[in-house]
Amino acid sequence: MNEIIWPEGYLPGFTDNFASNEMIVAGLSVADVWPFLNTPALWPTYYANSANPSFYDGKGPELEDGVRFYFETFGFPVEAQVVEHVAPVGGQPARVAWHGWAGRTAEDRLDVHHAWLLEDLSGGRVRILTQETQRGKPAQALAAAEPNPMINGHDQWLKGLVAATFEAKSAN
Template sequence: MKTNTWVLAASLAMLVASTAHGQESSRLSADDLRHATPLIHWPKGLEPHNVDVFVHNEGWIDAPPEIVWANLIEAVQWPNWYSNSADVHIDADQQKLTKGATFHWKTFGFPVTSTVDVFEPNREIGWNVQTPTFSLHHAWLLIPERGGTRVITEEAQKGPVAINFHLEQPNAMHDGHDWWMSALKARSEKMAKN
């Protein structure tokens, strides 16, 4: 009963906040949804049109997909170049992400446990987070383009925790992924020149 009350309160707060700002009650950015790529493999129930929060970021990196991929799967190294990550540990003392790998880390100051559910080398990686009040899928898609890599990252979130975080910090996910993309670009391009 307590969870239902919290969900109702969060939903009501969202409606009040969106009405106060003259926005529709949806937490989905029309611009982000318009750019959602059909190339990403979404888990059932976490497709972009079926969630509470969705963000899309993309950019071009002057490095081949193999280099960008290497930086994405070496998760234990993320804190060395992406400061919004910390304390990354992959189960079974692995150094790199693989299909089915579970990893524990901190992002946005929160401890998170993620499991890799999509793993297509040099093309797509995605992981999920599942709790009783929150679920998400974060995907990275690499597309060879102009001698480098078009990188698309999208995240779909569902549940009262996602709604509440978005209400409190509506741009945090988009900005955090821009930050991650910029750091990935700098690291990958430096590696490509060496």
């Protein structure tokens, strides 16, 4: 299976916090799932921890390489820029990743690399992997929290993504 590509400074194990969530689901494909992940305006419809997505510079409504966007999650107003964007192509995994940041001081600054990998597997299955590394004092607090808010939040995001995709597929 494929893995996330990490930029310098964000390799798991060398950051303040790391979360990894994955689902393998039968009956869906990367092409089915991609529109729900690649369109931030849809996130709040299936993931309650996401709010107020918007784009800068007249871009959107879909993510693309280099695009800047904004959304709110885990109580943070997140500014973000897409740093990796590989749309689905037959036989190749789809990828999207962004650098996100919030806060301005040493006490409240949070920097993240949030990456997604979607790949079709044998037997009509899709693998959805999301991983995030974080740096900063808020990341240290999130890493120490029990239960882990990042693991639980991203689990809800995955479950919502899959449910929304199945719902749309059954409507067609």
